[in-house]
Amino acid sequence: MTITQRFFFSLIAVIPLLINMIGMPFGWMLPGGNWTALVLTTAIMLVSARPFLHSAWAAFKNHQANMDTLVAIGTTTAYLYSLYAMYRHQPVFFESAAFIITFILLGQVLEAKMRKSASSAVEKLLDLQAKDANVWRNGKWQQIPLEQVQIGDLIRVKPGEKVPVDGVITEGSSNLDESMVTGESMPVTKNKGEKVIGATINQSGTFTMQVQKIGNQTLLSQIVQMVKKAQTSRAPIQRTTDQVSHIFVPVVLILAILTFVIWVVIIGETPEKAMMFAVSVVIIACPCALGLATPTALMVGTGRSAKLGVLIKNGEVLEAANNIKTVIFDKTGTITQGKPVVTDVVGSKQQVLEIAGALESDSEHPLASAILAKVKTEGIKISKVNNFTAIAGKGIKASFKGQEALIGNESLFTNKILSSSLKIQLTRLQDEAKTVVLVGYGQQIIGLIAIQDTPKISAVPTISTLKHQGLQTVMLTGDNERVAKAIAQQVGIDWIVANVLPQDKAKVVEEQQKKGPVAFVGDGINDAPALTLANVGIAMGSGTDIAIESGGIVLVKNNLWGVVEAIELSKKTFQRIKLNLFWAFIYNTIGIPIAAGIFAKWGLILSPELAGLAMALSSISVVSSSLLLNRTKLSEEPDFADSSNHKL
Amino acid sequence: MFKILIVIGALFLIGFIIWWFLIPRPQKAVTARTDVNHLQNVTVKVDGGYRPSTVVVYQGKPAQITFNRIDPSSCLEQVVFPDWGISEYLPEKKEHPIKIDTSKAGEYQYACGMNMFHGKVIVKKERK
Known part of the structure; x- marks a missing residue:
């Protein structure tokens, strides 16, 4: 029987007992009286509570005690005592056992539901993967299941489709939505030679990719493995509770016995009342909330x-x-970006970049690629140059449209005059820690290009x-x-x-x-x-x-x-762990004395049924507190698209 | 007289609880058996705890622990190996093998989902 079935069984059986309890002050009694209560409670004990009893006994044989031990001892005590009381024609407490079982099962049903929803996040990540891929096999494109894809295969990805595995684009280009893997909300443009990630969505163009990683080597499965590891790991703060958990249940049992002894021997209360206090202590002390606080x-x-x-x-x-x-x-x-880009162009932008682009077109210098990227984005055509000479440590000299063209640092321009306005600009750019190259054409220095690895x-x-x-x-x-x-x-x-x-x-x-x-x-x-x-x-x-x-x-x-x-x-997560542990501890440190009847003098007592309800609520509240982490507000990520023209 | 009996009974019970639950008892470790496919396997019965609670496997050879959960309690339905990132639900009354990583020698703790019941895997260096 599943927990849910056990819960509903006890719920149905407990309803007549509940009606009886409510009706009692009005002089209404359940037909059959104690006998009906006995039959219903016995059914609950045999069907719904049996797993608790089984587990408690099995654990006992192993010299171990857990929450099942507490539930089993609490309910069987109430049940057996009621049998004895019935025989002696004294008041019975069958409903206590029945209610405790029902409440605890209710708690477990809800808790299991919430725990499943807490752990589903990782599994959902793996569901993101495509199920098949369009692979080049035997001279044609074929749709094959993902498991048969091999490293080195060529895969075609159409717009709207998912990239099946990790690889590199060999043909075509497209915009990809990578948010599901990287968390980056803006689509990313990928061209030939760039890497694509499995499970991301191809938004615009068709491209062909070569497979580089499959199976558990892909980025997505690496992420899933890492998250799984994190979720099963232990936080150091948990160590105290782990140590406490070993002795917790036996200590609670001893406390319950002491409660009984003190009420009977010292205060002189009747054994049945003392027993109620003892049962309440056993039930309220279930350490579930403590055990759930950190992992959830x-x-x-x-x-x-x-x-x-x-x-x-x-x-x-x-x-x-x-x-x-x-x-x-x-x-x-x-x-910084990690690669230099052109930040400023001084002089006639068109002319400066045209000459610079022409001169740098064959160079492999890192600064050259920055300049060429800029020329490309400005939409300037790259022209041919003649008599190309690279002067080491200085720059490049060539003839462009019949005149001498130069690009390089100041040492290349020793015999040329730098106009005062350019000189001011040069100093300013250098003060901004930019690398500045000068561009000369004919007899003049026509402009400056500033390059920097920008933030x-x-x-x-x-x-x-x-x-x-x-x-x-x-x-x-x-x-x-x-x-x-x-x-x-x-x-x-x-x-x-x-x-x-x-x-x-x-x-x-x-x-x-x-x-x-x-x-x-x-x-x-x-x-x-x-x-x-x-x-x-x-x-x-x-x-x-x-x-x-x-x-x-x-x-x-x-x-x-x-x-x-x-x-x-x-x-936020750590604070939530602390909050959960705090609640779980507080709940036990306040709950146990109340259940033991320390405040009985002032009318504050906790019946075993209420103790059962409180214990169920405590685990539910800890799990829901953890689930609320999904909703806590984080600092708003600024819209980077708006700040892109921010002067850097 | 009745009160004295209660006190004596209570003291006896408390003494029993301390003796039964709180005094540490050494557990016998069980070494995994290697089958024809060179797979080390050891069966752990899950019933009110893990029996045996300590198992030994040898380093470098593939190994698995076959859990057999008899206990119907939801307490023991999940088993967590924090060092290997394994967290699995054990079906009731069915054998459920879990492959473990034997690449590094050492002692690895595992526990139920709420960290109440504990077990241990010892990965030993093979004797030559």
Whole structure:
């Protein structure tokens, strides 16, 4: 019989007893009197309560005691005593046993429902996967089940379809909605050569991709595995309750015996009244709420954060994140985009970019790709140049439309005159820590191009939100102080540590830890030691290659706002665990004395039935409190699309 | 006289509870058997706890624990191995094998969903 069936059985059997109880003050009695109560309660004990008795006995044989022990002892005591009382023609308490069983089963039915809904988040993630794929096999496109897809296969993905597995685009391009995996709400444009993630949705164009990862190697299943691990992990705060749980039930049984003895021997109450107090103690003390407090909150908290693209590794990380005082950011690739882009063009934009594009078209210099990207977005055609010469450490010289064209740093232009207006601009741009290249045509310097690794749009709101929450922000970088300062100013970061060699990043973390717990945010590729050393290591993902192993928290999306979400969600979840534990403890520390009849003098007593109801409510309230984590408000993510023209 | 009897009875019961539940008892560990397919298997009966509560498997060879839940209580319906991220529901009165990771030697605790009942898996280095 399932719990639900057992509950309904006892519910039906308990209704006549309930009517009897309500009717009694009006002189109305159940036909058959005690005999009816005996039959109904016996049925409940045999059908609905039998599993409790079975489990309690099995546990007893193992020298163990659990909540079933308490329920079994509480109800059988009431039941057996009533049998004896009936024989002696004294008042009976059959309904106590019947009500306790009904209430506890009601609690378990609701609790099981809620727990299932709390754990469903991860399973839903896996449902996101496509069931089949359109694969190139035997010279034609074929629809085959996902399990048969192999690494190296070519797959065609049409608009509206899901990308079946992880891979790289070999032909075509499209916009993809990756929100279900990365939590990034804006669609992402992917071109040939770029990686796509399984389970994301192709929005606009048809493309062909080559399969790189299948089965449990795909990003989605890695995420699911990590979330599952997090959900089953233990938080250090739980240790106290774990230790208590071993001795809890035996201690409660001893307390119940003492309650009985004190009421009978010292106060001189009748044994049946004393027994009611003892039974109430046993029933109210069920440690369910205590056992549910941490795992349910952990499950809901990590599940919700996974949906936002924030993977929290375990309960320990969650607890550590709660105490963070300082957040250290790596600069390149974390605060900044990690690749230089053109920020300013001085002079005639059209002409400067046309010449620069022509000169740089064959160069492989990182600055060249920034310039070419800019030329492309401006829609300028790239023309041919002749007599191309690259001058090492200086720049490029060539002839363009019959005249000499130059691009490079100041040393390339020693024999040319820089106009005073350009000179002012050059100094200004350099003060902003930008790399400036000069463009010359004919005998003149016609313009300047400033290039910088710009901060991510999400950096400014992220840093200001963190500061608003009372956290110290630090940026460390291998760049010189001037560049570091310029970036720090743009994003509003408090402290900078410049000229840090990659291997010294961990040292900076150690230094900062003297002031308090530290979170380190890095890309996870060369920051592993710093990520590990920090109290909380937050690894930024960038699309498909997330370094799951390296951080305590992994951000699937390449969006700095995830740091705010990660810290906030960890805090909220941890606070919820504390709240749950507090309630569960309070409930027992207040409930047990009341049930024992300490306040009976003032008329405050707890009958065994009410104790059963209270115990059911306590577990339900703890689980619903955990489920409410799904609804707690988080800081609003600013609309980055609006701030994209923000001058960076 | 009645009161004295009650006190004596109560003291006896309390003494019994302490002796029965609170005094630690060493549990015998059971080593998994290897079947023809080189799979280490050990059956754990789930009835008022995990019996045996400690099982031993050898490192590096595939292994599974076959849970057989006889206990109808919802307390024991879920089994959680926090180190391996395993959390599974055990069907009642059916064998339910769970594959475990034997790549690293060590002691791994597992528990029921509410962390009330505990069991242990010891992954041992193989004797040469």
